[in-house]
Amino acid sequence: MNIYDISRLAGVSIATVSRVLNGSEKVSEATRRKVLAVMDQNGYTPNAFARGLGLNTMRTVGILCADSSDIYLAKVIYLLERELRRCGYASMLCCTGYRLAEKEKYLQLLLSRGVDALILAGSQFIEEKQEDNAYLYEAAKKLPVFLLNGILTGSGAYSVVCDDALAVKELTDRLLSLGSRQPVFLYRSFSYSGKQKLAGFLRSLAEHGIPEQGRSFLCPSGIPETARFLQELQDRGISFDACLASDDELAAGAVKYALHAGRKIPQELQVTGYNNSLLSVCSTPEITTADNRVEFLCSTAVSLLMQVLAGKDVPERTMYSATLICRATTRQPG
Amino acid sequence: MNIYDISRLAGVSIATVSRVLNGSEKVSEATRRKVLAVMDQNGYTPNAFARGLGLNTMRTVGILCADSSDIYLAKVIYLLERELRRCGYASMLCCTGYRLAEKEKYLQLLLSRGVDALILAGSQFIEEKQEDNAYLYEAAKKLPVFLLNGILTGSGAYSVVCDDALAVKELTDRLLSLGSRQPVFLYRSFSYSGKQKLAGFLRSLAEHGIPEQGRSFLCPSGIPETARFLQELQDRGISFDACLASDDELAAGAVKYALHAGRKIPQELQVTGYNNSLLSVCSTPEITTADNRVEFLCSTAVSLLMQVLAGKDVPERTMYSATLICRATTRQPG
DNA sequence: TTGTAGGCGTTATCAG
DNA sequence: CTGATAACGCCTACAA
Secondary structure: OOHHHHHHHHOOOHHHHHHHHOOOOOOOHHHHHHHHHHHHHOOOOOOHHHHHHHHOOOOEEEEEEOOOOOHHHHHHHHHHHHHHHHOOOEEEEEEOOOOHHHHHHHHHHHHHOOOOEEEEEOHHHOOOOHHHHHHHHHHHHHOOEEEEOOOOOOOOEEEEEEOHHHHHHHHHHHHHHOOOOOEEEEEOOOOHHHHHHHHHHHHHHHHOOOOOOOOEEEOOOOHHHHHHHHHHHHHOOOOOOEEEEOOHHHHHHHHHHHHHHOOOOOOOOEEEOOOOOHHHHHOOOOOEEEEOOHHHHHHHHHHHHHHHHOOOOOOOEEEEOOEEEOOOOOOOOO | OOHHHHHHHHOOOHHHHHHHHOOOOOOOHHHHHHHHHHHHHHOOOOOHHHHHHHHOOOOEEEEEEOOOOOHHHHHHHHHHHHHHHHOOOEEEEEEOOOOHHHHHHHHHHHHHOOOOEEEEEOHHHOOOOHHHHHHHHHHHHHOOEEEEOOOOOOOOEEEEEEOHHHHHHHHHHHHHHOOOOOEEEEEOOOOHHHHHHHHHHHHHHHHOOOOOOOOEEEOOOOHHHHHHHHHHHHHOOOOOOEEEEOOHHHHHHHHHHHHHHOOOOOOOOEEEOOOOOHHHHHOOOOOEEEEOOHHHHHHHHHHHHHHHHOOOOOOOEEEEOOEEEOOOOOOOOO
């Protein structure tokens, strides 16, 4: 069932059918009704590929993320998809994992599917070596590329980032002001935001005159793994009275460690997470964390993207602040 | 840059270019090389829409889910996308929310995008009233429709379900055998799997001669909300010594309730969850739950889908069992 | 207000 | 092995 069939059945030309399809003003009410009726009776759906071919767009944007089952990224994906759909765009999701080769490959895959733009969700997309990011800039030459939680510079590339460094600095300041003398920072990867958070931590240490040596640790993923890791740290004689974790899952692991090791939270050990995810309230005690306002992140990104697609000029870098959420894993001031 | 440009630059016909593009055997090694070289030099990418128009497929499947930020559904989405990509299919994600009208609308949206098949992730897609599911059957006439965690009958519709009823019955049996006399069942919705789980609970009660009156409760979402709900139950004089929750989040809420109410787990209150999600190990104590083997669910669904797309006959209903994971919210036998 | 005809970039069917 | 040519289904000037 195509536009020709409909035109024949309705006794009009294909141009008229097309006009009805596209809500053109230049169709008499009578013919419109007639055409719509025929379409309805035959359950006609316009062919998306043919339309795409003519218009050179299927109103689809590609979303790349390392792992959409991650509790934080899952929220990002959800919100992006919702916003995009609201704007009439469909979402093509592609999870790349953490290996560069895969990222490149799947970015190509999305490009080959003819998406109108690309959104990279998560700072995992910025590599250590500048040349490893070349493929992103290459892509940005062809279509708008938005990076969430990371910085990409160059035309066609846009970034929306939360000031993670500041948030972690504030968390650290807080812990120090609440009496911590031996804070440690736990992170899972050297991603852009991982490095930002670390930087915030170190800045705070510096300002408080605490040596940064041996105070930050790359930690295995998973709650029990993190708990074990901290236990080993303790066994090796490394002492700490506060854990600043780069995400809530690590923080949940720290809480578990404290429970097993019999260390009272927050009296003997303070813990902070990041993201204000479900995990932070699922844990007991509930975890002090930073809310990086993912709704804001996503709606901003999509709204900027829409402007770019409309040919407008938009800032290439947008930064906003997180909000601290104080719960039971940190001491109360005063 | 299109196939004509390439053909001109390489001094061959477009048919040959197309053959090279599609890896046809009937091209001499020399011409193949020449054509590939030209493509490479010019960074040529075949137009996906034109190809789609010719082949009438873009090798894309639509994934519908109520809420991809749900910790369980997020995992499902992730695994589905991974499996589909492995099979050369891209995934178009669409989150519908829980309202019927939206579900219908977004299913249409995916259909209009020319997807090759539809996967409905989550039992939220089966409505109470049979006629409200008509749109699904309508869709199943046009393309393969797979439902995960729910039953859809009729040609073109396929279901892959975990035997949730059995799993909850076994959990209940276990709690009762471990001394519970006043178990309650908590659920969040009347979805297909919600009803299955309830049925399993009631079956166990019946077998143990426990009246089912007032033992199952529709519970608000969210960990603190659930905790509050149980506290209210207690305040109203309804007593219970075990909570069987239809998912881990509700169970986490039950654990929180117990902590606030000062009831010892598992001595005074046993709790079980469902899904074996991160929440079940994030909680303290860690929650006994049922692992409904989401990897198996997704890989089975995709592999069946591939067979259907290849024109093979596959069973319309596939059922498998969950695995019980015993942790610290239930007593140890013996 | 309506219709005709050409173009979008592939794939596929025939001849050669 | 290669090339010409007709689909594929829709959009959109341009004509009427």
